[in-house]
Amino acid sequence: MNIINNNNSPWQNPLIYLLAFSSGFCIMSIELLGGRILAPFFGSSVHIWGSIITVFMLSLSFGYLAGGKLSTKNASLNRYGLIFICAGITILPVAFSSQWLMEAIFLAIEDTRYGSLLASMALFFIPTVILGMISPYSVRLLVTDKDKSGQVAGFLYFVSTLGSALGTIITSFYLVLLFEVNDIIMVCSAVLIFLGVSAMIFNRINQQKQSHNNNALHQQGTAHE
Structure with a gap:
């Protein structure tokens, strides 16, 4: 048996699973919303969805690679939370900048195939790469x-x-009917940032508790001597 680390709080693993679940939900929710964002400018034909899916798959592949590499360098729940915060922040421009960006690309590129591909890349590449880092980093912590x-x-x-x-079914069946696209994106961003901050706070509390326990054990050992 090869033990890697056994000093974690019993609540750490459930927290990581919750965060991984939430990231999966947000990834598919944003991917579906991408179709709604691009549709007014490029339509909703199969090559539009081909562009979106290609960008998400490519971004996730780079994210898996980067997350795996990052996880080998002093992996911690604090850095894990920071990934979520960065993902949440980089999603915000999708809500605030998509309109003028779509217009600029639509006017610059006549072919909707390449226009939609470039638009998808501009909007979703960076946040999806960061979201892709979560899974391999989660494995390292677990x-x-x-x-x-x-x-x-x-x-x-x-x-x-x-x-x-669940992100796919809930977004497509309910959220898009009840809320504006930008509102859903901002909620996803807020959830990711909140989860990231929660992970960092949990890590800090856990470290303080471990430090307190270590000090108590040290004092007991000193008293016995």
């Missing part, structure tokens, strides 16, 4: 026993994909 790493990764991707499925 794995405490190398012998169970496959099981942990499998359950994490189950939770994350379940979030994506």
